[in-house]
Amino acid sequence: xxxxxxxxxxxxxxxxxxxxxxxxxxxxxxxxxxxxxxxxxxxxxxxxxxxxxxxxxxxxxxxxxxxxxxxxxxxxxxxxxxxxxxxxxxxxxxxxxxxxxxxxxxxxxxxxxxxxxxxxxxxxxxxxxxxxxxxxxxxxxxxxxx
Amino acid sequence: xxxxxxxxxxxxxxxxxxxxxxxxxxxxxxxxxxxxxxxxxxxxxxxxxxxxxxxxxxxxxxxxxxxxxxxxxxxxxxxxxxxxxxxxxxxxxxxxxxxxxxxxxxxxxxxxxxxxxxxxxxxxxxxxxxxxxxxxxxxxxxxxxxxxxxxxxxxxxxxxxxxxxxxxxxxxxxxxxxxxxxxxxxxxxxxxxxxxxxxxxxxxxxxxxxxxxxxxxxxxxxxxxxxxxxxxxxxxxxxxxxxxxxxxxxxxxxxxxxxxxxxxxxxxxxxxxxxxxxxxxxxxxxxxxxxxxxxxxxxxxxxxxxxxxxxxxxxxxxxxxxxxxxxxxxxxxxxxxxxxxxxxxxxxxxxxxxxxxxxxxxxxxxxxxxxxxxxxxxxxxxxxxxxxxxxxxxxxxxxxxxxxxxxxxxxxxxxxxxxxxxxxxxxxxxxxxxxxxxxxxxxxxxxxxxxxxxxxxxxxxxxxxxxxxxxxxxxxxxxxxxxxxxxxxxxxxxxxxxxxxxxxxxxxxxxxxxxxxxxxxxxxxxxxxxxxxxxxxxxxxxxxxxxxxxxxxxxxxxxxxxxxxxxxxxxxxxxxxxxxxxxxxxxxxxxxxxxxxxxxxxxxxxxxxxxxxxxxxxxxxxxxxxxxxxxxxxxxxxxxxxxxxxxxxxxxxxxxxxxxxxxxxxxxxxxxxx
Numbered sequence: 001x002x003x004x005x006x007x008x009x010x011x012x013x014x015x016x017x018x019x020x021x022x023x024x025x026x027x028x029x030x031x032x033x034x035x036x037x038x039x040x041x042x043x044x045x046x047x048x049x050x051x052x053x054x055x056x057x058x059x060x061x062x063x064x065x066x067x068x069x070x071x072x073x074x075x076x077x078x079x080x081x082x083x084x085x086x087x088x089x090x091x092x093x094x095x096x097x098x099x100x101x102x103x104x105x106x107x108x109x110x111x112x113x114x115x116x117x118x119x120x121x122x123x124x125x126x127x128x129x130x131x132x133x134x135x136x137x138x139x140x141x142x143x144x145x146x
Numbered sequence: 147x148x149x150x151x152x153x154x155x156x157x158x159x160x161x162x163x164x165x166x167x168x169x170x171x172x173x174x175x176x177x178x179x180x181x182x183x184x185x186x187x188x189x190x191x192x193x194x195x196x197x198x199x200x201x202x203x204x205x206x207x208x209x210x211x212x213x214x215x216x217x218x219x220x221x222x223x224x225x226x227x228x229x230x231x232x233x234x235x236x237x238x239x240x241x242x243x244x245x246x247x248x249x250x251x252x253x254x255x256x257x258x259x260x261x262x263x264x265x266x267x268x269x270x271x272x273x274x275x276x277x278x279x280x281x282x283x284x285x286x287x288x289x290x291x292x293x294x295x296x297x298x299x300x301x302x303x304x305x306x307x308x309x310x311x312x313x314x315x316x317x318x319x320x321x322x323x324x325x326x327x328x329x330x331x332x333x334x335x336x337x338x339x340x341x342x343x344x345x346x347x348x349x350x351x352x353x354x355x356x357x358x359x360x361x362x363x364x365x366x367x368x369x370x371x372x373x374x375x376x377x378x379x380x381x382x383x384x385x386x387x388x389x390x391x392x393x394x395x396x397x398x399x400x401x402x403x404x405x406x407x408x409x410x411x412x413x414x415x416x417x418x419x420x421x422x423x424x425x426x427x428x429x430x431x432x433x434x435x436x437x438x439x440x441x442x443x444x445x446x447x448x449x450x451x452x453x454x455x456x457x458x459x460x461x462x463x464x465x466x467x468x469x470x471x472x473x474x475x476x477x478x479x480x481x482x483x484x485x486x487x488x489x490x491x492x493x494x495x496x497x498x499x500x501x502x503x504x505x506x507x508x509x510x511x512x513x514x515x516x517x518x519x520x521x522x523x524x525x526x527x528x529x530x531x532x533x534x535x536x537x538x539x540x541x542x543x544x545x546x547x548x549x550x551x552x553x554x555x556x557x558x559x560x561x562x563x564x565x566x567x568x569x570x571x572x573x574x575x576x577x578x579x580x581x582x583x584x585x586x587x588x589x590x591x592x593x594x595x596x597x598x599x600x601x602x603x604x605x606x607x608x609x610x611x612x613x614x615x616x617x618x619x620x621x622x623x624x625x626x627x628x629x630x631x632x633x634x635x636x637x638x639x640x641x642x643x644x645x646x647x648x649x650x651x652x653x654x655x656x657x658x659x660x661x662x663x664x665x666x667x668x669x670x671x672x673x674x675x676x677x678x679x680x681x682x683x684x685x686x687x688x689x690x691x692x693x694x695x696x697x698x699x700x701x702x703x704x705x706x707x708x709x710x711x712x713x714x715x716x717x718x719x720x721x722x723x724x725x726x727x728x729x730x731x732x733x734x735x736x737x738x739x740x741x742x743x744x745x746x747x748x749x750x751x752x753x754x755x756x757x758x759x760x761x762x763x764x765x766x767x768x769x770x771x772x773x774x775x776x777x778x779x780x781x782x783x784x785x786x787x788x789x790x791x792x793x794x795x796x797x798x799x800x801x802x803x804x805x806x807x808x809x810x811x812x813x814x815x816x817x818x819x820x
Contacts, residue, residue, distance in 0.1 A: 002147060002150050003149050003150055003153065006149075006150045006153050006154060006197060007153065009193070009197070010153065010154075010157045010194070013157070013161070013190040013193060013194070014190075016186055016189075016190060017161065017164060017183055017186045017187045017190050018183065019183075019186075020179040020180070020182040020183045020186065021168075021179060021180065021183050023179060029178045029179075030176045030177065030178060031172075031173075031176045031177070031178050031181060031264045031265055031268070032178075032264050033264075033265065034262055034263065034264050034265065035263075035265060035352050035354060035356045037354075039354075039356070040354035040355055040356070043354070043355040043356070044355065044423070046802060047355070047420060047421060051421060051567065054567075054647075055566075055567075057624070057627065058566065060627045060630075060631065061623040061624055061626065061627040062577065062623060063564070063566070063574070063577070063578060063623060064566050064574055065571050065573040065574040065577065067571060067573065068566060068569065068570065068571045068573070068574050071569075072566065072567070072568055072569070075568060
């Protein structure tokens with residue numbers, strides 16, 4: 001009896017394990033990226049800000065000499081400034097990548113639509129992405145519109 | 147139930163193998179559904195190992211002596227309380243218990259990381275289940291707790307079930323044995339989790355800030371439990387072994403200390419990586435070392451390669467463990483070597499007098515201590531291999547090496563937090579060290595005047611005063627600043643100060659606990675003992691205590707026979723207490739043991755052992771010890787535990803960091819934090 005329950009449990013667990021692999025939904029996606037360079041930069045910045053706050057507190061509590069405080073503060077601020085500059089560059093890069101990504105997505109979407117033969121230039125063979133009277137590539141009149 | 151247990155073990159092994167393959171493949175393909183399958187296989191592994199544990203406990207509690215393990219380690223008249231502990235009292239059961247704890251940790255890791263560390267998780271699961279495969283495999287194939295007893299007869303083997311079992315080792319029939327091994331094991335096993343995260347970070351090359359923070363938190367939990375397990379083990383040895391001490395540098399005691407020491411080194415050096423982006427390779431090495439030493443400790447306890455009062459389970463599993471240890475070293479160091487380019491330091495050491503160098507120094511001493519303890523522990527094996535004869539190094543070797551290093555560490559416990567990050571000028575040093583040093587000097591003079599001449603004890607108490615003032619000074623200075631700037635009262639200021647940076651102030655509480663531990667250790671220098679034969683009416687004096695034997699009574703319980711000495715104690719002529727040490731003889735296992743009588747006190751313990759009976763004279767052989775300051779070891783251990791719990795509470799910054807998600811990285815309120 002108990003052995004039977006154990007066997008059923010084992011089989012149930014086997015199904016539980018295999019279920020994601022056997023799922024009819026084939027594109028359940030790739031693993032999400034949860035650690036990004038920008039995320040790492042943000043963590044580094046938070047650490048530097050925290051170091052600064054600690055420094056300030058230790059100075060106020062009399063643990064650090066004024067000379068040490070000034071010099072360490074300058075160091076930390078320099079570190080924070082460098083990190084902010086790197087972050088800005090990374091942000092700009094990310095924005096550019098986002099723009100490119102949007103364009104690529106839009107073009108892919110258009111490509112997936114059935115292409116009207118009228119949009120294809122008979123002269124140079126260029127596939128105009130939108131309805132036009134003249135070819136965007138060579139300037140020739142599109143045959144379908146004439 | 148025996149079949150259920152075996153089936154569960156083989157099922158668990160199959161799920162662990164599935165998890166390794168699905169984890170590795172899912173990670174490589176970055177396929178969410180394959181990884182989901184790997185995680186589910188880990189949960190299934192945990193479920194199956196739980197079934198195996200329940201099956202074995204059922205066999206133990208129902209006195210099913212057809213199961214060889216139960217017949218070997220339990221008996222009918224054993225109290226239910228101790229029957230539960232039979233699970234981890236023998237080789238096979240303790241390996242199953244080890245596997246079960248690993249399964250619980252693994253399941254917890256899977257459940258807590260459903261929405262984070264997604265890139266790391268496939269490999270974390272694969273590594274954890276790699277360890278799980280080893281342990282469930284060894285439990286099934288080499289040390290199976292579900293083996294049945296059988297008798298060979300003319301018609302072949304037939305099932306056999308003895309009327310009663312051999313019983314539990316009498317030394318294990320003590321209340322802290324029900325809690326001490328689980329704590330120790332939770333510590334040992336838990337070190338697999340930081341190792342798995344480290345390996346996953348190396349494999350995925352995600353060696354930024356995220357993995358180190360995750361790894362630190364997952365190290366603190368087993369470190370805390372390992373420490374608690376060590377203290378409880380000391381308490382067990384003190385109360386049961388009857389030699390008047392709690393730490394004898396026994397190989398198995400040393401084995402538990404080693405990963406705790408390297409874990410301590412990691413928990414300090416990890417701060418340098420978090421704060422300054424330095425020591426990245428070193429931290430990975432420490433994580434690997436700690437895990438290696440955890441498995442090594444288990445190996446030492448289980449294999450019987452060195453003799454120990456604690457090695458209750460011995461068999462021929464040594465070679466299998468040795469191969470596994472070799473695989474761990476090869477796999478982890480190869481991976482580390484391949485990723486060296488990703489572990490470059492972001493900063494350099496600015497000054498020799500800085501918090502960073504304090505931590506570095508602490509790391510060197512801790513690692514030197516690890517090496518010294520390891521050397522002394524393995525010396526019997528080394529001498530056998532080199533000289534052909536086994537030479538054992540005793541407590542004097544360990545004391546000679548460990549005490550000076552321990553004192554240096556104690557000094558750093560107080561001095562480290564007084565140093566500023568990056569660099570500390572002479573002015574700052576003077577400002578911070580003057581008061582603690584002055585108090586320590588006054589303490590030293592008072593101790594000397596009071597007659598303390600033992601050098602190490604004097605230095606320990608001198609440094610304890612120094613560290614205590616340093617640590618309490620940190621709370622005082624911080625609270626005073628908050629009272630001035632935020633207008634808070636003292637209690638609120640201390641509370642807010644602590645909660646704002648739980649890790650730092652939790653760490654300070656841990657340091658206070660370490661001070662109390664060292665004060666307890668210092669007491670060893672002043673212990674006194676006496677041994678004498680007593681019959682009713684006889685007297686025995688130890689220091690200020692006069693022991694009078696009132697009676698010797700004998701009797702029996704279903705589990706054991708006993709002789710009990712009824713002793714009245716007077717101190718300085720005044721009635722003090724009565725004590726009842728026993729000599730027991732356990733029926734099932736046919737083994738004698740002493741039941742120590744202890745009268746604990748904040749200043750000293752009176753510890754009385756009935757060592758045996760002189761058969762010729764009929765007198766009881768009584769040994770009495772006065773053990774000063776022992777109670778501070780237990781209190782210190784508890785304070786370390788509390789401090790670590792406090793440090794585990796996420797601070798504001800940690801909570802903020804945990805919210806960082808892809809696409810929302812830029813929400814830093816820099817004005818707010820500067």
